[in-house]
Structure formats: structure tokens, C-alpha cells
Amino acid sequence: PKEILLADYAAYPFAIDTIALTFKLSPAETIVTSKLSCRRLGQASTVLELNGGPYMSLLSLHMDGVLLEAEKDYDLSEEHLRVYNAPKSFELTVVTSINPQENTRLEGLYLSSGNFCTQCEAEGFRHITYYPDRPDVLSVFSVRIEALMEDYPVLLSNGNPAGAGEIAGGYHYAIWNDPHPKPAYLFALVAGNLACLTDKFHTSLGRDVTLNIYTLEKDQAKCDYAMGALKRSMQWDEETYGLAYDLDVYNIVAVSDFNMGAMENKGLNVFNTKYVLASPDTETDTDFAHVEGVIGHEYFHNWTGNRVTCRDWFQLSLKEGLTVYRDQEFSSDMGSRVIKRIDDVKALRAAQFPEDAGPFAHPVRPEKYIEINNFYTATVYNKGAEVIRMMATIIGQAAFRKGMDLYFERHDGSAVTCEDFVQAMEDASGFDLRQFRLWYSQAGTPEIKVDVKKGQGSKTILSVSQTVPSTPGQDMKKPMVIPIVMGFATEHGDCLSAQGLSSNIRPLGNGSFLLMMTQGADEFTFEGVEPTAVPSLLRGFSAPVEMETTLSELQQYFILNFDTDSFNRVEMSDLLLKKEVYKIAEQIEASQTKTVSNKLIKSLGQCLEAYERDPALISSILSMPSENDCISSMKRLSIDAVFEARQFLGKKIAHRLRKSLQSVYLSSRSAAKSLSLKGDKQAVHFRRLQNVCLSYMAKTGGHAENRLIVDQFQDSTTMTNKLAALQALVHSSIGKRKQLIRHFYKAYRKDELVVDKWFAAQALSTHENVHSEIALLQNHRDFSYTNPNRIRSLIGMFTMGNLSAFHRRCGKGYEILANAILKLDDINPQVAARMLTPLGRYHKLDKERQVLIGKQLKRILAKEGLSKPVYEMASKAYE
Numbered sequence: 001p002k003e004i005l006l007a008d009y010a011a012y013p014f015a016i017d018t019i020a021l022t023f024k025l026s027p028a029e030t031i032v033t034s035k036l037s038c039r040r041l042g043q044a045s046t047v048l049e050l051n052g053g054p055y056m057s058l059l060s061l062h063m064d065g066v067l068l069e070a071e072k073d074y075d076l077s078e079e080h081l082r083v084y085n086a087p088k089s090f091e092l093t094v095v096t097s098i099n100p101q102e103n104t105r106l107e108g109l110y111l112s113s114g115n116f117c118t119q120c121e122a123e124g125f126r127h128i129t130y131y132p133d134r135p136d137v138l139s140v141f142s143v144r145i146e147a148l149m150e151d152y153p154v155l156l157s158n159g160n161p162a163g164a165g166e167i168a169g170g171y172h173y174a175i176w177n178d179p180h181p182k183p184a185y186l187f188a189l190v191a192g193n194l195a196c197l198t199d200k201f202h203t204s205l206g207r208d209v210t211l212n213i214y215t216l217e218k219d220q221a222k223c224d225y226a227m228g229a230l231k232r233s234m235q236w237d238e239e240t241y242g243l244a245y246d247l248d249v250y251n252i253v254a255v256s257d258f259n260m261g262a263m264e265n266k267g268l269n270v271f272n273t274k275y276v277l278a279s280p281d282t283e284t285d286t287d288f289a290h291v292e293g294v295i296g297h298e299y300f301h302n303w304t305g306n307r308v309t310c311r312d313w314f315q316l317s318l319k320e321g322l323t324v325y326r327d328q329e330f331s332s333d334m335g336s337r338v339i340k341r342i343d344d345v346k347a348l349r350a351a352q353f354p355e356d357a358g359p360f361a362h363p364v365r366p367e368k369y370i371e372i373n374n375f376y377t378a379t380v381y382n383k384g385a386e387v388i389r390m391m392a393t394i395i396g397q398a399a400f401r402k403g404m405d406l407y408f409e410r411h412d413g414s415a416v417t418c419e420d421f422v423q424a425m426e427d428a429s430g431f432d433l434r435q436f437r438l439w440y441s442q443a444g445t446p447e448i449k450v451d452v453k454k455g456q457g458s459k460t461i462l463s464v465s466q467t468v469p470s471t472p473g474q475d476m477k478k479p480m481v482i483p484i485v486m487g488f489a490t491e492h493g494d495c496l497s498a499q500g501l502s503s504n505i506r507p508l509g510n511g512s513f514l515l516m517m518t519q520g521a522d523e524f525t526f527e528g529v530e531p532t533a534v535p536s537l538l539r540g541f542s543a544p545v546e547m548e549t550t551l552s553e554l555q556q557y558f559i560l561n562f563d564t565d566s567f568n569r570v571e572m573s574d575l576l577l578k579k580e581v582y583k584i585a586e587q588i589e590a591s592q593t594k595t596v597s598n599k600l601i602k603s604l605g606q607c608l609e610a611y612e613r614d615p616a617l618i619s620s621i622l623s624m625p626s627e628n629d630c631i632s633s634m635k636r637l638s639i640d641a642v643f644e645a646r647q648f649l650g651k652k653i654a655h656r657l658r659k660s661l662q663s664v665y666l667s668s669r670s671a672a673k674s675l676s677l678k679g680d681k682q683a684v685h686f687r688r689l690q691n692v693c694l695s696y697m698a699k700t701g702g703h704a705e706n707r708l709i710v711d712q713f714q715d716s717t718t719m720t721n722k723l724a725a726l727q728a729l730v731h732s733s734i735g736k737r738k739q740l741i742r743h744f745y746k747a748y749r750k751d752e753l754v755v756d757k758w759f760a761a762q763a764l765s766t767h768e769n770v771h772s773e774i775a776l777l778q779n780h781r782d783f784s785y786t787n788p789n790r791i792r793s794l795i796g797m798f799t800m801g802n803l804s805a806f807h808r809r810c811g812k813g814y815e816i817l818a819n820a821i822l823k824l825d826d827i828n829p830q831v832a833a834r835m836l837t838p839l840g841r842y843h844k845l846d847k848e849r850q851v852l853i854g855k856q857l858k859r860i861l862a863k864e865g866l867s868k869p870v871y872e873m874a875s876k877a878y879e
């Protein structure tokens with residue numbers, strides 16, 4: 001397969017001013033007629049090259065009404081249609097036929113629950129018709145859809161409705177015009193039997209917008225929350241960035257077969273049901289938060305992505321990093337900023353850090369790819385958002401807003417690069433961001449070391465050094481710009497007496513400072529810092545780096561207990577817990593008695609006792625670092641020892657804090673209950689704490705605890721509590737375990753999204769026989785390789801969320817995954833490729849396990865007709 005290079009970019013030599021599409025829809029054969037009005041920009045000899053694919057047949061091709069002849073006027077290969085002798089301007093009519101019913105790849109036009117829908121990003125449009133399927137070709141689309149009225153009463157496409165009516169034979173049609181020029185990846189069409197929730201939004205520019213959420217009839221009752229989130233998003237973008245919506249309708253359609261979360265097609269978002277449907281009895285508090293975030297994300301794309309789009313796919317983070325940043329800020333403004341940040345950083349560490357440390361590492365703006373769909377990664381999305389966040393930190397919020405204004409002023413209606421974005425920020429702020437741009441081109445997570453020293457007199461000196469590890473194709477790295485937000489914590493708040501700052505320090509006015517690191521090693525000096533004050537570093541995770549400090553254990557506990565930056569209190573508990581895990585792991589490796597620090601238990605206990613002031617924060621302070629976290633930051637140790645140590649520590653905490661856990665469990669349970677009766681949003685925070693307590697309590701295996709788990713399982717009315725109890729139950733050895741798990745299935749079997757949770761909960765089982773449990777579940781009648789949500793909930797959860805089971809020495813975990821990938825490769829290569837991620841995370845594993853993984857990769861690579869996406873991932877992992 002061919003590599004595409006950023007360096008090879010060349011503008012398209014034709015303009016496609018308009019495209020008029022007609023779809024005659026039928027599941028087994030849909031006929032697509034596309035009329036393109038084209039203008040040649042290059043020389044007379046320029047060939048018009050259109051992208052196509054193997055799943056489509058060309059029925060006819062006309063230029064200005066004249067039928068073209070194969071070989072004489074054009075050539076057709078599997079991936080291209082090349083048309084010769086293009087005049088200066090002409091109309092090209094392309095007729096193709098496609099088979100949506102057989103499309104299990106879920107890109108292009110396909111069926112979900114019998115309804116037609118499309119997914120065109122990144123390169124799905126080429127499976128619908130021959131077209132320059134690249135983001136820098138913008139055109140004005142008009143669409144006519146024809147289908148049987150009875151089966152497909154709802155006919156939707158992008159833009160505004162422009163006519164509808166009946167045609168003979170039980171058919172009807174609808175016309176949609178989108179006035180905003182757009183690339184083909186934003187095209188969408190939906191046709192089916194769908195129910196609709198309608199609302200209105202009046203924009204700041206005086207436009208009345210109709211908002212519709214379409215779902216299967218059975219799901220209609222679960223759309224209110226998403227509708228509210230959409231209106232909040234619209235309001236927020238007007239207030240925060242002065243950006244208003246620009247069409248008369250905003251349609252959202254929820255489908256249950258979808259490769260990703262959702263898609264921002266202009267005026268017609270298509271969503272995975274998982275990110276639309278939300279009802280407290282079937283969705284958890286976390287699900288609600290995700291729905292709000294994803295609804296916001298797709299809405300915000302209307303400006304960052306659609307109005308201003310990407311010049312080429314290497315610039316993907318231009319829209320994705322920026323839009324993730326925007327949705328994170330939106331969610332922070334809607335709920336708790338610090339909790340949102342804690343959760344986002346956790347997600348970054350869980351997905352992006354390991355990516356950056358392994359064979360799939362790539363810069364935020366990659367330089368080459370084989371399959372672009374493999375680059376919708378945590379690096380492009382989440383690290384991309386961190387890069388935007390750092391710019392906002394460096395230039396300040398006010399300048400950032402100015403930069404956004406300038407970006408839209410300059411680039412509205414065009415396809416641009418990450419460079420154009422940074423340029424706008426630079427021009428609006430007057431800051432020099434030349435070195436900062438390395439964040440786009442250098443892969444790898446920078447590692448910083450902070451050494452805190454007392455200098456002469458009242459001087460405090462922070463010496464910070466950085467290294468950026470080498471990554472595939474990038475051995476040598478340059479020092480990056482790293483903005484380090486910090487303060488000096490004292491028992492009565494931040495120390496405010498610091499002065500005499502070196503010129504690389506900027507006071508932020510709120511007790512915090514911004515240290516601008518720009519070299520391999522920098523020194524930052526302060527005068528007049530209170531002698532007992534403790535540096536609180538990298539507040540709010542101001543840069544996506546790994547940090548080591550010389551803080552003493554005493555100082556670390558001080559931060560845990562006293563820092564004004566709640567984020568850093570959680571960071572510190574995480575660090576202390578991990579340190580304890582590693583200490584125990586060392587004891588295991590040295591066959592010594594395992595011990596647990598009293599001080600740690602005592603501090604956690606004190607935090608727990610003081611839960612009332614901030615239950616969500618305390619729940620985060622108390623949470624055990626995940627297995628993934630523990631192995632990502634471990635050095636030298638074996639994963640076996642680390643997993644065992646983590647389990648041991650969890651159990652010890654559960655036993656030692658047994659009384660407090662139970663009492664805080666009971667009181668947060670009743671607080672959550674009474675708050676939720678009053679409709680108070682704080683209930684979420686108490687439930688979060690309640691269920692962290694429950695997960696510890698489950699580790700004791702005690703009688704009283706088991707009783708409470710079963711009670712919660714049986715009595716709870718919210719899915720948040722029900723699922724937490726189910727998870728505790730799965731791990732437990734409660735007698736009725738199997739029976740209760742079955743009961744859950746029976747109660748919810750009609751609700752696909754809850755059945756996904758049921759699969760996922762079992763995929764996380766810590767039981768000895770988990771591999772055979774997974775095998776049983778793969779044979780369950782509700783398991784299916786054609787539904788990505790189902791694949792993710794069983795295979796994805798097992799391989800990415802249950803590391804101790806996945807990495808068992810026997811290698812069975814790897815085999816289960818490879819088998820699933822091989823099967824999926826024929827059905828849905830994009831999802832198959834994504835599932836391969838865990839096979840690239842072997843850098844912390846021992847030789848034996850690496851060999852076992854290598855074997856499976858080899859098996860995958862040996863498959864005949866292996867798809868391009870899977871080939872790219874497997875060959876990178878195998879190298």
C-alpha cells in the first residue's frame with residue numbers, strides 16, 4: 001500500500017463550483033446521479049482525476065451532455081476515474097450504482113436498522129460517486145432524494161429543505177440545498193422511518209432555527225437531554241466566541257451502527273445512539289456527560305471544521321484538536337471545571353501517553369499515512385486539544401479570543417492549515433510562537449525534571465530540564481516550549497509574597513505563576529517565598545508532559561492536603577498511590593513481606609472524612625490509579641508484580657478504611673437520593689463518591705459489604721448505581737452472582753446500549769476464568785461483529801480496560817484479540833484497525849509476552865487480502 005506524504009501536497013487543478021446529486025434509494029441497488037459544474041484551473045492537458053472505490057459501478061459518464069467512451073475519453077481503475085481533454089469549463093454527469101445493504105464497512109452509504117445513512121469522513125464519499133474526495137475541494141451541494149414513501153418517510157440531507165412531493169408508484173422525493181460550499185466529507189444523507197423531537201433556537205443574528213433529533217420510535221423518549229445540550233451549545237458558542245448558527249435547520253439523526261461517536265455533517269449530524277440517548281434509568285451520569293460533550297463537539301465543528309475546514313488530512317488536528325478544546329471548555333462551563341479537567345487528563349494519560357510511547361507515535365500533525373482513518377487518534381484529538389490549551393495559557397484568554405476572531409475573519413469559507421491557526425494566534429497576540437510550533441511536528445511526550453533549591457538569601461530556584469524521547473522516524477528532538485503553571489502552597493493558601501521574578505516567569509495574578517520553559521534546561525528564580533511554602537507544579541496540567549520533581553514525601557503530602565489547586569491534590573494522591581504500588585511491587589519481586597504505608601492510608605482516610613465539601617473531588621482523590629496508569633509510568637518492574645501490588649493495595653485500603661468507607665457510602669447514598677429528588681445536579685457528585693466507596697467495599701468481600709452491593713443492585717433506580725453494583729458483582733464471589741448478572745440481561749435485553757454495558761462489565765471481570773467467560777460471550781446471541789458498539793464493549797473493554805486479564809502469561813488474551821481482528825478485517829476494516837491498538841503497547845512488557853504478541857501480529861499480517869487499515873497498524877506494531 002502507498003504512503004501519502006504531507007510534503008507532496010498539491011492544490012487540485014479544477015474547481016467544482018456546484019454539485020447536484022440525485023439518489024434513487026433502494027437497499028440492494030441505489031442509483032446516484034451526480035452533475036458537476038467544473039472549471040479547469042491548470043493547463044489544457046490537465047487530467048481530471050476523480051476518486052472512486054471498488055464497491056461501486058460506473059453506469060455512465062457524460063460531458064456537456066455527450067456520452068464519454070472508456071479508454072478514449074476516460075480511464076477507470078479501481079480507485080480512480082481519469083477524464084481527458086477537459087475544456088475550460090464543463091458539466092460532468094456521473095451515474096453510479098451502489099449496494100448499501102452489503103456495506104458492513106459503515107462508510108459511504110449503508111443501512112442501520114433498515115434506514116439509510118452515510119458516513120463520508122474521511123474518504124467515504126468516493127464510495128458513493130466519483131469525485132475529488134479531498135477536503136480542499138469545496139462545492140455548493142444540492143441533493144434530491146427519491147425513495148419508497150412507506151419504508152422511508154423521512155428524507156434528509158445537508159442544508160435547508162427546498163421542496164418535497166410525491167411521485168408515482170408509492171415513491172416520494174425531497175430536495176435539500178446547502179448554500180455553504182463544503183468538502184465532500186461533510187456530505188450526508190439519511191432516509192428512513194424515524195421519529196422526531198423538535199425544538200427551536202433563536203440566534204443572536206435573528207435567525208429562527210428548527211432543531212430536530214431523529215431516532216427510532218422506541219428511543220424518542222430519551223432525546224430531551226441531548227436537545228437541551230444542543231441548545232446550551234448554541235448559546236455557549238454565541239456567548240464565548242460570538243459564533244452563531246447559519247442554517248434554518250439543525251438535524252441530528254441517531255443510528256446504532258456507527259464507526260465512531262458522531263459526525264458533524266453540515267446541518268445533518270449523524271450520531272451513534274450512545275451519544276444521543278440519555279435517560280437516568282438506562283444511562284449513567286458519565287453517559288450524560290458524554291452526550292453533552294459530543295453534542296457540543298459536533299455543534300462546535302460547524303465553525304471549527306465546517307466553515308473553516310482542513311486543507312488536507314494532515315491538518316486534521318486543525319479541526320479536531322481545536323474542537324475538542326472547545327467542547328472541553330463548554331463542558332467545564334456547564335459543570336465542574338476541575339472535575340472535567342481531572343477526567344480529561346485521565347483520558348489523555350490513558351490513551352495518548354501510551355500512543356506517544358509506542359510504535360504508533362506520530363506528531364499532532366502527521367507527515368505520512370497509509371490509511372487516514374487510522375489517524376483519528378488520541379494524539380490528533382486529545383494532545384491536539386492540549387496544544388490549543390497551551391497557546392491559550394501562553395497568550396492569555398483575551399488574546400486567544402482575538403486570535404479566534406482573526407482566524408475566522410481570515411479563513412471563513414476556506415480550507416486551511418494548522419500553520420494558519422497558529423499564525424492568527426501570533427498576529428492577534430504579538431507573541432512569538434515559532435518554537436511553540438514544534439508541538440505540531442514533534443511526537444513523543446516530553447519529560448521534565450524539576451529540582452527545587454533554596455538559593456542565597458530568600459531566593460528559591462527551580463531548575464527544570466526537559467527531554468523528548470525519540471519516536472518512530474524522529475530520533476533527535478529539539479527542546480519544546482513548555483508552559484508550567486505553578487504556585488507556592490502554604491497552610492493558609494497560596495504564598496503571595498514572591499517577588500524578584502526572573503524574566504521567564506509571569507505572575508498570573510491569582511497566586512499562580514507561569515514559567516516559560518524554552519530550553520533543554522531552564523532556571524526560574526523567586527525572592528521572598530515563605531520558607532515553608534511548597535511548590536505546586538504544573539497546576540491544571542498546563543502542559544502534556546511527564547513530570548518528576550525533587551519534592552520530599554513530606555512536601556507531597558502537604559500538596560495533597562493543602563494545595564489551593566484541587567487538580568494538583570488529585571495528581572498528588574495519584575502519584576502517592578502509584579509510588580506505593582511500585583514499592584509493594586518491589587517487595588513482591590524481592591520476595592519480601594508486603595507492607596502498606598500508614599501515612600498514605602491515614603491521609604486518604606482524612607480526605608474521605610472531609611468528603612462533604614467536595615464529594616466529587618474526594619472521589620477522585622480516593623480512586624485507585626488504573627492498571628493502565630500503573631504500567632505506563634512504571635520503570636523496570638514486571639507487570640505481574642505491579643498488577644498484584646495494585647490489587648493488594650486496593651484491598652488494604654478497603655480493609656483499613658472499612659468503617660469510614662461504609663459510613664461515607666451510606667451518607668453519600670442518601671445525600672444523592674435526596675438531592676436528586678430535588679432535581680439538584682450535585683446529586684451526580686455524591687453518586688460518584690458513593691460508587692467509588694462501593695468499589696472499595698467490594699474488595700473486602702465482607703458480608704455487610706456484599707449485602708450492600710446486592711441491595712444497590714436490586715434497589716437502585718438509576719443506571720449509574722445499578723451499573724456500579726453490577727461491576728462490583730462481576731468481580732465478587734457473591735453466591736447469587738451468576739443469577740444476578742443474568743437477571744440484569746433479562747431486564748434490559750431490549751435496550752442495545754444497556755446490553756453493551758452488560759457485555760462491558762463482564763469483559764472487566766477479574767475472575768480466574770475470564771478468558772472462557774469472554775469466549776462464551778462471543779458466542780452469545782446478542783454478540784455481533786457487525787455492530788461496532790458491541791465489539792468495543794466486549795473486545796475493546798477486555799483488551800484495553802482489563803489489562804491483567806488481557807496480558808495473562810498464557811497469551812490467550814492476545815489470541816482472542818487477533819482472532820477477532822482477523823474476523824473483523826473482512827467486515828469492517830476501520831474498526832478492526834482500531835482494535836489493534838493494544839497490540840502496539842508492549843514496550844513495558846517482558847520478552848516472553850512480546851514474543852507472544854509478535855506471533856499474533858505475524859498471523860494477522862499473513863492474512864490474505866488483509867485490509868489497508870489493518871495492514872498499516874499491524875506492520876507498525878510488528879516493526
Ligand code: B3K
Nearest residue numbers: 121122260262263264373
Ligand atoms: N469528525 C468525525 C470523525 C470522523 C471519523 C472518520 N473515520 C467525528 C468528530 O470528530 O467529530
Ligand code: ZN
Nearest residue numbers: 297301320323
Ligand atoms: Zn471532531
